[in-house]
Amino acid sequence: MIAIIDYGAGNLRSIQRALESHGAQVEITSAPERILAADRVVLPGVGNAKAAMEQLHDTGIADAVTGIAHKGTPLLGVCLGMQLLFGDQEEGPTTGLGLLEGNAVKLGDGLKVPHMGWNTVQFTGHSSLADQPEGYFYFVHSYVVQPDDERDIAGVTGYGEPFASVVIHENIWGTQFHPEKSHRAGLDLLGVWLRS
């Protein structure tokens, strides 16, 4: 069972249907015990980092996510959910889950923010995404992650300065874009994650 974590952060139906289109059994849940029991976990999210972290701590979800991440359960963070995998968050400011080394900062000055629309992802040759062709993905965000370890960066996108749009560190994956809104390219990438 794949647990999509519901902590009041927006539309979960699309990511559920996108995973189900691959035949996955999906449960939307906010219960820590269901998250701990899942074979895979998706941490979605739109909205404000500080409010999201408060919600995750208040509900016990933060501890559950940390628990599954440490025991090796595949975890996928999407959009804000990806940013929260890291430590210091400029939005708030607040502190994320700290499962990956690095931080989240606001997009550069002089850009239309939020970065909203389709943009390309160049995959960097990470072994899990070795054959992934460059493709268009749908983005909606105002902050980007800066991983400490460049080897965690599996995909890069240009908006002002290039930023990490896909990260992979062992069992922990993150995408800054919304794979569930990225048509075929996004569905394909979810398929790769489901087989990882």
Next chain:
Amino acid sequence: MTSKLIARVIPCLDVKAGRVVKGVNFVDLRDAGDPVEMAAFYNDEGADELVFLDITASSDNRDTIIDVVQKTADQVFIPLTVGGGVRSVEDMRRLLAAGADKVAMNTAAVNNPDLINQGAAKFGTQCVVVAIDARRVPEEDRWEVFTHGGRTPTGIDAIVWARECKERGAGEILLTSMDRDGTLSGYDIALHQAIDAAVNIPVIASGGAGELSDFAEVIQQGHADAVLAASLFHFGTMRIRDVKAYLADDGIDVRMEAAV
């Protein structure tokens, strides 16, 4: 790597009581099909986004659009904007929960501009689209905002209103030229230039497309971030991929991979 986002091509589905219709100059509606089927078709055609505008007049049928949005979101994996009859934060919440990614407001935003602030605070600016129906003031480079599907003049200047929408938290503007809508005579470039100069949020151009070159013109000269059309696509006058191929030939970045 480019820093500019690609130009989006967006079919608009005007939905009345659960069916797609499209008027010429907002009247004389013709039935063009089932919204869910059409959404799936455009998804496969390479549409970058879909817009549903619920033009159902009475509130009796308001739930119809929720059902359409749900069924569409279940099988269409591109962003979905829904507008029409949105009057409260609760209306927005219901549409977003049904699977919409953005909610467009028009009349309600004019009548109660604070709704823009409330929506942006609750769901984020990226969710809040303000639809502006503008008509040129005769003999002047000035446009007036109309509400209620283009029937009600407001006396409000479209540029002033666009700026206010942005300041209140709108993440995008869906700008329709009422003079051009349904005429196939091209977008109102001067209107788009004026709005683009006033706000730095994305603008979707609507109203008037008839030729492939109209799309390129409003992007290159009107600085539009996205182009929207309805009946041109619904009746197969041109296909999404034709528009994208034309734009690409003209040096405009588009998402091409989805062409079937």
